[in-house]
Amino acid sequence: MLVDVIQHVLNGLIMGAVVALPALGLTLIFSVLGFVNFSIAAQMTVGAYAGWLVNSHFHWPLIPALTTAFAAAGLIGVIGDRLALVPMRRQSTAHTSLMVAIVSIALNLALENALRFGFGSDLYSYDLPIARDVRFGDIRVGPQQLNNLGIALIIAIALAAFFSATRWGKAMRAVADNPDLARLKGIDPRRLSSLATFIGMGLAGIGGALLAIDTSVDPSTGSRLLLIVFAASVVGGMTSLPGAVLGALLIGVFSEVSLSVVPPVYQSAMAFIAILVVLLARPNGLFSGASGVRK
């Protein structure tokens, strides 16, 4: 019995790790730019395709493929932002952030269908060896999945260091906190928004590539998980980076552990019940107000 629970928790952590990176990206963009960028799902798919292209055609191994995914998703994220979202953001009315979020949904659909147009609906697979699980007693763990968890944690820590220790990171926090004051100090909010979008979407790209390695590459790779990514970000407190990672892991663990009591069909439902409970107890998410990009 205990072994089963441990296995479920482990599976949940691994499942959450896949969602953690896109959730980080979403939280980052929300913190610095002030709106929810739903095109993160399409960027996950872009990253998945980019990584797949270099992996299957040039036989690049995992890390270079992930780097390509990061760069491609980041770049296309910035371009999409400039084309579609910046014009909306320039008008500052009371409802700007909601309107920009809605335009980002349209951008998401456009990108996803552009990918479908270019690559077709077929499923593709990464050319990476699939390893059998390693067993510790009765507990099964996949080496690739542990890899994903490790990559997610390393990136999260690197991001935290970036924000607290580097000039760019501190500048981003300044812009997130008070853009006018930051401008007075000579910080250009537009450059920083581009950087934040680049990093945020790049993270989503890596997340998408990791996801595709486990499942497959097709135009809906990212959009299948959009709601969970958004939920993870919300649960963590939309402006807290550690919160995003923890929110993702929490949702993963809760939905996996719930498998021991409910049939698997209701897994998503359980995840959203968890989110409901968390938000009822702490309406601003778990970590708002704690260390993060914005207080």
Add this chain to the structure above:
Amino acid sequence: MTQLDRRAFLGAGAAIGISALPGWALAQGDGPIRIGILIPLTGATSQFGATMSQAAQLAAAEINAAGGARGRKVEVVIEDDQSNPEAAVRAARKLIDVDKVVAIGGSYASAVTSAIAPLCWESKTVLCTASGADSITKLPHQGFIFRTSPTVTLQGTRVGDFGVELGGKSMFFLGPQTPFAQSYIDIISGIFTRAGGKGAGLIYEDKKASYRSEVDQALRAKPDIIVLGGYVPDTAVVLKDLYRAGFSGKRIGFSFGVNQKLLEAVPPEVGEGAYSLVPSASLSAQAYKRLVAKMKVEALDTYSCQVYDHVNLVALALAGAPQAAVAGVTIKDQIRNVSQDTRGKVVDSAEEGLKLLAAGTRINYDGASGSLEFADNGDVKGVFFRYEQIQKAKLAVVKVA
């Protein structure tokens, strides 16, 4: 509007109205006969969408080259159901109300067919479907549904028998929520139990990134046969997770899940050895051979063959009753007269069928997907199956029965 005086406005309105009249008249007169084809061009069940579309257009081209049905051209109007029942209903509404189709063919996923069936029988439009769920023909469709795919009961029975034949004693079914998942679990478990073994199953969510826990649950039952009831995207993930878990038993899937597209979506070692149950025309069927040659492929999935037959059946049914109206009711009454008349001459092409019908001869159309004999409730009788296995990254036929 200030510059436009009333007379000019009325004149313009009348002109527009008059120019629209021919369209209205044509719809009832000599315009093309429209057949709607509702297929999954995008989404989770879209693996065969492109070939289904091609097959439908090919059928229409052949019919028109032979002079059309009743001297009128046949036009296929193709719509995407996006693998989603809501989108399918909207598309069906458009086909029925705007395009005024006499029949809808294609309809692949059982969830989609269940959703659009009421629209069809209420508007007296014939529905030719490639879906398997038994519940579809149990609906009160008044004869308007013709199913060219074997039912879930039949497919489940064949898979169960095959599993027992392979020496299996313990079966576990893994599939997503569909109208037929629970039926498969019940039917196949029943067969295994009667053979002295046992069977169980679980239904999972279809958009997950990992089925680790579901696979864990399955393996706890210590199965030696796992039946895969999902479509290609989730089956790809399940196979990967089964491989990671080191499952060494046999895996049997259905042609909507284990097929050429799945082969391309998983690494070779993951898919190796998996079986697939494929509804098939008898391999010697001329219609199948000709279709495969025309589409320039080595083999064609049954669903594309069925869509080809749907178009042909509708055209032949209309041609077989030249005095009756061009409408769904005519097709409903006439299909069996052209597809299973024992006194009719056996034909395997629309061209030949149309020629004979014009000369007043009875025909019996045997299509690319089978000999097309329909029971009273619309189910097709007498279907063959190919049992295929993934061997060295290719699908090889293991037996035909």
